[in-house]
Amino acid sequence: MRMPGEAHALVRQTHQERVLRALRERGSLSRGEIAEAVGLSRTTISEITRDLLRDGAVVVVDTDAAQRAGSGRPAERLALDPDSGQFLGVDFGHRRVHVAVADASHDVVASGRQTYSDGAGWPERITTAFALIDRLGHDRGLHFRALHGIGIGVTGPHPRSSAPHAPEGAFGPGFAAARDDVDVAFAERFGASVIVDNNTRFAALAEALAGDAIAENLLYVRLSDGVGGALVIGGRIVPGATGLAGELGHVTVVPGGARCRCGKDGCLETVASVPAILAACRERGADVGSLDELARSRDPAIVQVLRETAEVLGRALGTIAMVFNPSEVVIGGEIARLAPVLVERAAETAGRELFPWVAAKPLVRCARLADDDGALGALAALFRSSPLLADHPEPAPIRALPA
Amino acid sequence: MRMPGEAHALVRQTHQERVLRALRERGSLSRGEIAEAVGLSRTTISEITRDLLRDGAVVVVDTDAAQRAGSGRPAERLALDPDSGQFLGVDFGHRRVHVAVADASHDVVASGRQTYSDGAGWPERITTAFALIDRLGHDRGLHFRALHGIGIGVTGPHPRSSAPHAPEGAFGPGFAAARDDVDVAFAERFGASVIVDNNTRFAALAEALAGDAIAENLLYVRLSDGVGGALVIGGRIVPGATGLAGELGHVTVVPGGARCRCGKDGCLETVASVPAILAACRERGADVGSLDELARSRDPAIVQVLRETAEVLGRALGTIAMVFNPSEVVIGGEIARLAPVLVERAAETAGRELFPWVAAKPLVRCARLADDDGALGALAALFRSSPLLADHPEPAPIRALPA
Structure with a gap:
């Protein structure tokens, strides 16, 4: 079994963290006291504290000269920098x-x-x-x-x-x-x-951590000028093999649909971005030029557009949720707050994409955080x-x- | 910042692993040599080796009496149990x-x-x-x-x-x-x-580890009596929030399609499972009762069914790949080996679901491993x-x- 570079880094960081924790919990300590507290060798502790001093996370506060009875060089006492953190x-x-x-x-x-x-x-x-x-x-x-x-x-x-x-x-x-x-x-x-x-x-x-309980597995989509997305799995951001994970906006939802700025046709972004939604409202005769106007208007054509958009969005979210089984699906962007029907209808539609006999369906909700x-x-x-x-x-x- | 119980366990296991690794790499060592090799204190090493001896992972092979010039109690030398691993x-x-x-x-x-x-x-x-x-x-x-x-x-x-x-x-x-x-x-x-x-x-x-390079991000689908799937992200199996991650077979691919045994309609499994493919072949007049017969037959109707199935499969895989950005998409099950057209056509279709301007598309391939x-x-x-x-x-x- 080899020990890869990341594992070395993990061990080093684990040790650093234990030293910082000891200082956080106990205040100032000599290197010898730290070694005893964390169960590591003096050599290892010397290396770790050297790095922490260099990085400014830890400072020398005094020596143990006052407490010492015997002779010999007084040992430095280290502590967390009050301004650190x-x-x-x-x-x-x-x-x-x-x-x-x-x-x-x-x-x-x-x-x-x-x-x-x-x-x-x-x-x-x-x-x-x-x-x-x-x-x-x-x-x-x-x-x-x-x-x-x-x-x-x-x-x-x-x-x-x-x-x-x-x-x-x-x-x-x-x-x-x-x-x-x-x-x-x-x-x-x-x-x-x-x-x-x-x-x-x-x-x-941030959404995964914003609630009372941490959502370890979360699917996020943001409806804005474009449509972005991201996945949190096991409490971590998923970057993907080449850094392109999370592009929910470019999942095909209308085969042969409108050309997307990404070069594909019928992407979710061509239906569920704010400009696409406003354009669809105008096509149905609703006189809206901005998100604020959309939110204020009582034109039933707008509600209809929002419902249809939500169904397309909900199917895409449900498909992804079937594969990745998140506990929460979060819809972000100002429009999600201004037009609750979008989130409600997307939640209904996404729910129908999942196993009918599973009681614990993901919570589909509007983002809690804003800008x-x-x-x-x-x-x-x-x-x-x-x-x-x-x-x-x-x-x-x-x-x-x-x- | 607290150090949770799991973190303690992680540190302990990390130390155990380093001790085992030192023994694996160097053969028999005294406790002092182990402490030196892994940079931990003698006290910590004593605790770790005590546990490892108790668990039978490590045995006492001899003492260093033969090598010692001086007096004092000879130190025991420890090694991995030959039967341990x-x-x-x-x-x-x-x-x-x-x-x-x-x-x-x-x-x-x-x-x-x-x-x-x-x-x-x-x-x-x-x-x-x-x-x-x-x-x-x-x-x-x-x-x-x-x-x-x-x-x-x-x-x-x-x-x-x-x-x-x-x-x-x-x-x-x-x-x-x-x-x-x-x-x-x-x-x-x-x-x-x-x-x-x-x-x-x-x-x-297993597929993620089967190649020359480890595929840290892999999407897997298996076509068999049913259609199963799984995700590997960052080198790990994704379980999902409630253990249901990876159910590619139950993504809707034909809205309003045939009833699936899961209770939904038009799931991928209703199109791409082996029984579904055989049934589609028979509907087109091809006389096939089994996978072997399908593989041996030269009926063009079968090729057509396989192509259409592959397109449905490829679109689903492409959608998921757009969101997860895997480096490999693996199609498993005996039929993927017997009918290469299935994998080829699914790869083409999935590729069209991804950004046209990204050169590094995931490798869509047949499973390397079998039963x-x-x-x-x-x-x-x-x-x-x-x-x-x-x-x-x-x-x-x-x-x-x-x-």
Whole structure:
């Protein structure tokens, strides 16, 4: 049996986590006391504490000189940095960036958003985000000196290299730009490790953790300018073999249907995106130009369009749910909140796609979180990348700041 | 951040695994040498080796007296029990049980099969399996004294409790029987920990490991008396929220189509199971009563039926693949080998369901393994339940048979 590289990393991170936990629980300790507390050799402890000191997660607070009776070099006492334990979640949408800062106890201690223009390039987006983070730090007295990690949500498939030949516009503005440098920019600015993923995936993870009970298996779809999706299985985001997992918007639902911007025909996105729904309403004679107008209108043609859309959506969700057996199916996007009939009818239809004799059907529901879901999901992903938590999920639910 | 009980168990098993690995790689070692090799304290090593000796995974082979110049108590040298590293994979199909035995190096050292009648109850099935295992042990001189674990594949959803209201016959004979005792029967007989799962899931895991490179993300469908399926994501079997993941056979492919034994209409199983394919051939006037006759016949109507079936199958596989993004899609069952057109045409159709601009499409292929896939998959799941390789649910502590 070989020990793969990841296993080595797991063992190292497991050890780190045990050391941090001992310090968290007991306050300051010498290296010898740490070794005793966690049952590892002095050599191993020296290596681990060296890394933790270098990363700023741990600081030298004093020596045990005061307590020592005998001679010899006093041993350093180590403790968690009081300012450590901050996590930064950043979500770059098509037209705004959202930032959330959590402390070591997973509470969101600051959050905010800032818009940029639709066609803004990555340098402008990153500058906007840095300014927002500076402002939040200033307002809340946060220093970001020892960030545990930064999670960054971006639009479109991740990694970018998974879609090298995607047509212009297939994933909206910003995708084609050299966004792959965003992680470098943040790592250099803050000196912390960075994880990047698609922001719909982060939103799905945030939804999985947003309820009283964690949904370990969740299917997420977001109806917006396009239709995105993501899977959480066993409490983790599913990236897929080439980073393309979760593309529910591009499942064929109308064979030979309308051409989709992805190049296929009859994708779910051609039926269930907000522009597609508005267009269908107008085709039926309803005078709606925007989502707000759709929500306010009492035109029965609109309800009919929403019902038909929900049935198509529900069949697709039911098919996927039959194969992956989630406990929750979450429909996100503003329209899901504004038009409850969409979620209700999709739930009914999806239910009919599942075994009729199974009582425990997945809960099909509207998303709980709103525009900040990507940033909260990025935070959740950071918490989960802690190895003991990742393998044995138990983090507290993430709660947004009260407005 | 708390350290949950499972995390403690993970750490303990991780340490055990590192000790076993050191012994596997280096042969006999003293406890001091083990401590040095794995970077753990002497106290921790003493505890771990005590447990391993008690469980029979490790034995005392000699002392280092011969190598010692100085005085003092000679240190014991420990090694893996030569008979220790056995794993037992058992696959209970509808009409036969298949058994495979692997040693610590993961080589299959014995395997065999034994039929039972279609309606055989679990007591008969288990007795048949025990007799087969006894015979294999006798023929090969295997003692099964210190089995590392037993993996058992069964038909139908797992856990059984996930489908309490399944109609009679929905999952074939044997499902309704009290098969939940099968793990107890094996645990008592062999004094080893047991994992049980659906045998199609085990087959999928075996396929994921059967190639030169491990397919970490694989979608598996088996065309047989029914149509089963399974997902491997990140190298692991996906069980789903209630144990029902992978039911590709019950995805709706013909809305309002023929009634399926599951109670829904137009499921993939009503089109792509072997009985459904044979019935379709006969409807088109082809005189085929069995799979062998279908394979031998040159009737063009049969090719046409196979093509149409493959298109329905390919669309379903493509839809699922768009959401899961697997690297491989595997079609199992004897008919996939006998009728290559089925796999070829399904691959073409599935490919059209995916992004046209993505070059790295999943490989759609016929299964590599045959009837022994379930037993091999059960072995693979056992290997993966080694904590460093995966966190497959709950491998109970390894117990040796009482002397």
